[in-house]
Amino acid sequence: MLYPGVRCRKGAIHLWRVLFMALPVAGCALLAACSRSGPEINDAGYEVNTAYVATGQDSRVRFIVLHYTSENNEDSLRILTKNRVSSHYLLTDGQEPVLYRLVDxxxxxxxxxxxxxxxxxxxxxxxxxxxxxxxGPLNPEKTLWESYSSRQIDILAALLKDLAQRHRIHPRNIVGHSDIAPQRKIDPGPLFPWEALARQGIGRWYNKNRVRQHEAMFRSTGLPDIFWFQEKLRHIGYEVAFGANNEEQTRKVLQAFQMHYRPQRYDGEPDIQTAAILMDLAGQP
Ligand SMILES: [Zn+2]
Structure with a gap:
């Protein structure tokens, strides 16, 4: 804990120390008049001068990762605060969703x-x-999924815009858990509204006209081989192992890609529309 308001100009610091030790209440009142720059005493007993702020710095946050909890409000809150799993934010469901910050x-x-x-x-x-x-999925076949409510998405959109702006996060770095761990995760699932959020300027999306042109091209040239898909998936961020032996692994990456960018069908099969969207995203700066 820092002593409230103990930020004074250098010459004044000794006087404040005496006042602070002798008359804590009066000291606090007087300290409020101090400049906000200069030495700062913390409870570990040393002074730090915060008069200067370096321009060469940025946020350590590069990515935003979206998840679903697979649990109800109460259990989600309990699990994310009492176990070895946690998240910065938890957004509940119901009539009045609550946005909790659980980790700074x-x-x-x-x-x-x-x-x-x-x-x-x-x-x-x-x-x-x-x-x-x-x-998440409502049946074992994972063909039925719970929708996100419009109230949740409104709150989430405001949060994402604020985070992206404050931490200067590139749109391509707003991702789902399935994007960054496609071999073991499927959240936030195919009903997460990536396209609707992209219309608000949140996250990466493709250009529909260009994708139509790419589709026409692939219809005439035929579908590219697995190496092409692996190369393009890696180019747009996904972890994928190269080689014909890695077909099953590649299918899971394609499934994650489709859940994000083409959720109407996410069977992991390479097809013309998937190839066309991949090609457009790979061509983006
Ligand atoms: Zn997750």
Whole structure:
């Protein structure tokens, strides 16, 4: 804890010390008149001068990772505060969703696990994690999913805009858990409204006209081979192993890609529309 208001000009600091020790209440009142620059005494007993702020700095947060909790409000809150899993934010569901901040943005939350995006590994250290209360798949076949409510998405959009602006996060670095860990995760699922958020300027999206042109081209040239898909997926951030032996692994990455960008069908099969969207995203700066 810092002593409230103990930020004084250098010459004044000794006087404040005496006042602070002798007359804590009067000291506090007088200290309020101090300049906000200069030495600062903390409770560890040393002074720090905060008069200068370096221009060469930026946020440590590079990514935002979206999740669903698969649990109800109460259980989500309990699990994310009492266990070894956590997130910076938790957005509940219901009539009046509540946005909880459970971990300070400058600290690391434990939400991503083993993960990779554009070659960056283990994204907990560099990301803000947002958990949304949503059941995910409603049947074992994973063909029915719970929708996110419009109230949740309104709150989420405001939060994402604010985070992206404050931490200067590139649109391509706003991702789902399934994007950064496609071999083991499927959240936030195919009903997460990536396209609707992209219309508000949140996250990366493709250009429909260009995708139509790419589709026409692939119809005449035929579908590219698995190596082409692997190369393009890696180019747009996904972790994917190269080679014909990695077909099953590649299918899971394609499934994650489709859930995000083409949620109407997410069977992991390479097809013309998937190739066309991939090609457009790979061509973006
Ligand atoms: Zn997750």
């Amino acid at each position: 943005e400058n600290r690391r939350a434990w939400h991503a696990g083993s993960s990779q995006w554009y070659g960056y590994k283990n994204l907990n250290a560099m990301s803000v994690g947002i958990e949304i209360v949503n059941k």
